[in-house]
Amino acid sequence: MVFKSKAQYKSDSLLNVLATSKKDTNKVNVLNNLAFFYFNSDIPKTKKYNAQALSLAKELNFLNGEALATNNLGIIIQKDGNYDSCIILQLKAFELYNKAGNKKGMAKSYSDIGLAYWRKAEFPKALDFQLKSLRIYEQLKDQKGLSYCYNMMGIIYRNLKKDDEAIDYYLKAIEIRKKINDERGLAASYQNIGNIYKSRLLEDTAMMYYSNSVALHKKINNKSAESMVISSMGDLKYEFKKYAEAKKYYLLALEINKNAIDSNNLATMYINIGNVNCRLKDFKNGEADINKGLNILQNLGDKEGVMSAYEMLAFSYQDQKNYEKALESYHEYILIRDSIMSNKEKEQVAELQTQYEVEKKDLQLGKNKAELEAKEKQNFIKNIIIVSIVLLLVLLFIIASVFYRKKQIEQKAAVQEELARQKDIRSRSVIEAEEKERIRIAKDLHDGVGQLLSAAKLNLSSLESKLDIQDKEQQLIFKNAMGLVDDSVKEVRSVSHNMMPNTLLKLGLASAVKEFITKIQGMPNLRVNLEIVGMDHRMEQEKETVLYRVIQEVVANIIKHAKASELTLQLIRHEKELSIVIEDNGVGFDTSKLNSFNGIGLKNIISRIEFVNGSVHFDSTVGKGTNVIIEIPI
Structure with missing residues (x-):
């Protein structure tokens, strides 16, 4: 709906009057x-004159003039999608009209607020304000106001998928508009009826109504509305898969109004052109145009438009067999569609309509009761048939959607499974390579460096027996050398054993952990507690090796960094999982900075536990120690 006012003068006449006005x-x-x-042709001038009118009206304390300028300012900013600000301004205009006792102005403000809510796709509120406006127009017997409300209510019921009710209200509007020769209003109603015939796929009838509407818009030079109707003609050709003809109408619509098009219509033009390009297999340009329109509509908060754009993107991706993007777009479409028309909103709409009908019946006192009952019965049967058909179509659609989604999920699951398998293979290869390298180094230390040191010790012992060293200082030096060689042999054996303990290979994880803890229990200032439950049976050697390395790494970190005086290690085997709890009373650390640590120790722990499909949790507070909880499925 466009700007409304009593004046219909030529611009030069108005400017002449303005020049001589006091x-x-x-x-x-x-x-x-x-x-x-200037509203439909020059928005900057519209804003200029509206601002001057509002300023002067406030200065003169002219309530009706201030109310009209305030209401019209709301309509101006609504053109760019600022619906919430528009509603605030028009509610203020209503209060000004009410203060001035101008019921016609009050009715118009109500109706314009309903229009803003309609553009926001809040249909129950839109219908509520149209009904409020209608009641005032009925009291005033204002035919033009009534025709507008009837037409707007038809539009709202059309959005609510109630075409029969929409047609009833459109016909009421047309009947009045013909009587009062309202060409602008007639053009809009013709377009609305054409839209219904378009949805019913009656091409010739719909084109007839659209043509009548275009002729009237040309007559009154309403380029914006003319452009919209021509765009609808393109929609109709699109429905019949006449894509080349549809593109012609869309481009013509854009050309007609390219200098004065508002944001909402511009978005619609882009989306329509993009959609028809996709149907003509020009997917690159098609998707670019649809996304242009989608971005504009998202900024405007136009839920209906955004919903349509996502639906078109879904079809485009489907045609290209890009099912993942198609599914994403379709999911967005469903979410927005459901938010527009929830069950609660349907109940509100039904309640508002019932309230209005009750009030009408009270005023008419049962007039034409028999005729009304017959019509209601006929409508009831018709609605049952329509609802049954709709439910059947919805059921078929749901079945198709479920089947399609199932296929998509299966494909996605297969991809994820393959990625997981490849990741497992990579991780397994890295860990196996590490263990092989450990074994090699351990053997080299034991068989190479260890044997050399042992041989050196034997040679020194032999040398000692042959030399008769009398000097005590020389005896002390020789004895220290023998001690260093002996310590080196022990250290090499210890390192070799830690890298690949025989106990782990022969007796399993529990025994290896016991041996490992026994070695560190003699450390000064550290008390070590070990508890092992249910570890009577061995696990896979691969898991045991990984867990042994993790326990070694955690305990080493505690000894090196925690400054702890007590360490507790628990291995508890349950029916389906193994729990490892390592607790210390050390300095602790801030777990929120866990991902920012530069060391590889914690990263190795996490990656190794993930390799055996387990989980690791670090629970620590600065100054209060640390708990490391590891859970492994068995």
């Missing part, structure tokens, strides 16, 4: 009329 209420009216005149 600073009074008449000048406010002329400024408001000029703002209306």
